[in-house]
Amino acid sequence: MFRPEIKVLDCTIRDGGLINECNFEDKFVRAVYAACSAAGVDYIEVGYQADKKFFSPDKYGKWKFCEESDVRKAIDGIESKSKISTMIDIGRVDLDAIRPKKESVVDMIRVACYVKDVDKAIQHVKACADKGYETTINIMAISTALVPDLEEALKQLADVPVKAVYIVDSFGALYSEQIHFLVALYKKYLNPKGIEVGIHCHNNQQLGFGNTIEAIRKGANYLDATIFGIGRAAGNCPMELLLAFLKNPKFKLEPILEVIETEFIPLREKLEWGYIIPHMITGILNQHPRDAMALRAGKDKDKYAQFYRNALSGAELA
């Protein structure tokens, strides 16, 4: 599917950082940056710009904070036409500490929020846009958003200086028809104002790539993926599959395959992500992955049937 408007964003380091407290070694970050650059990926997201008041540098690695000097060091000497992005979370960032774009190698700042926090997200976006950055808003846990709330949010966002607003299926709960519905809803409010629809899928039901395709078919143009699908819990849409699908001659698959071979196969021995039954269970039940992650960290990590029964009874609220 060749459409010149399409922008691919690699969030390997940022979303992958959710499974190791952003403690990636410099060598790994440089390898990812080099591979994505050689592959022609449009944006490379290197981490969060979090406030150290909320996250201790003793626990979290440097990609939780993305100090300007650390980002510059990681990319130093690597040929690249890719732009650099970071993410900020509402209420966990010191907006005053973000330097003006002209003093930074970061090109885009993405604001992650729930639908209830869209007003705060707009304030964050404006602050970043005023400093000269490209911006997006990423509405997380979209599978739990009520449509009237979402429509109200999208109406407001149509007048905000963002490149794109993302559908973020944090729980990996959505099926294709729900993706189709959401893309159409986003487009209705955003496209007339020149704002693109973005898609960020989790892979709990092995639909990370399939749902990304469905979003593309319906008009989403900002596409998130991670190398070898790394990311929290079940992980994300795999970059290698997405680039092969897009067929745009500007993308090269081989650098991604190469870095999977050299960096991700060894890493997968140490960190867990991907299609694992407890994550599949939270996906089908439209639940946060936290219970599945807790299960996988304990001795009962393969007690799937019991976990399912517990998750079902937890879902019985009425």
Place this chain on the structure above:
Amino acid sequence: MFRPEIKVLDCTIRDGGLINECNFEDKFVRAVYAACSAAGVDYIEVGYQADKKFFSPDKYGKWKFCEESDVRKAIDGIESKSKISTMIDIGRVDLDAIRPKKESVVDMIRVACYVKDVDKAIQHVKACADKGYETTINIMAISTALVPDLEEALKQLADVPVKAVYIVDSFGALYSEQIHFLVALYKKYLNPKGIEVGIHCHNNQQLGFGNTIEAIRKGANYLDATIFGIGRAAGNCPMELLLAFLKNPKFKLEPILEVIETEFIPLREKLEWGYIIPHMITGILNQHPRDAMALRAGKDKDKYAQFYRNALSGAELA
């Protein structure tokens, strides 16, 4: 998606048998049969009915041949409302050796063929139907079939006594729009004659489940899946995901989760299947999985970039 016409077929033992020469232990086969029965799966495929002239019983296990006594022993004492199916391959079966349905616990025989062999498949189907079996035709490697050949085949199949004709994406190469096209083409010829469309997807691009959903949306009613996605190379559409999606109250997820926990997690330590980069590469290139399987059996099993370059140059024919 609740549609009463939908029939789910588990081919765990049959397609899974392609990675261990059908050498599953009785205990495992009984566990799969019990789980699928308790889950309410409509058909359970226990293996091939191959001719021992072509396959040595020294190398291949009993599920390559499905002797009546072996099948009866495997299901003995297990409560089940599921029907039993076997598969035959054109030219590798002794049709005269297939006993009449009234002497067999097998309910359905599925004939696998390439589009070029449809005439032979029709002959096989008629022989099995005459003996009293339900039948299907499964057109393999559909991603390499030329449309005029396929249309000619479908025209012929419309007058054959089959329950369903399957789209079999053997190479895991298809995307959703191609699935949509094929389902519509099959339906055009087959539905007016009361023949259903079937779907059997491989998971090379993590689209086994996603493409099955797309086929369902467009009207396919015979759905193949395997527990935990077991199957040749990248494996198949996972049964646990399919049942959770279908939401038909007759299906129960818990028995499938239970058998994954007890049987499939240990088995996965010994047998390899699933999303593995060489299989992804043959999928995106629409190639047979044999080269990837050979790579995975050797010392260079993780040399992805080199394998990709070789596969590309192998694809340069002109």
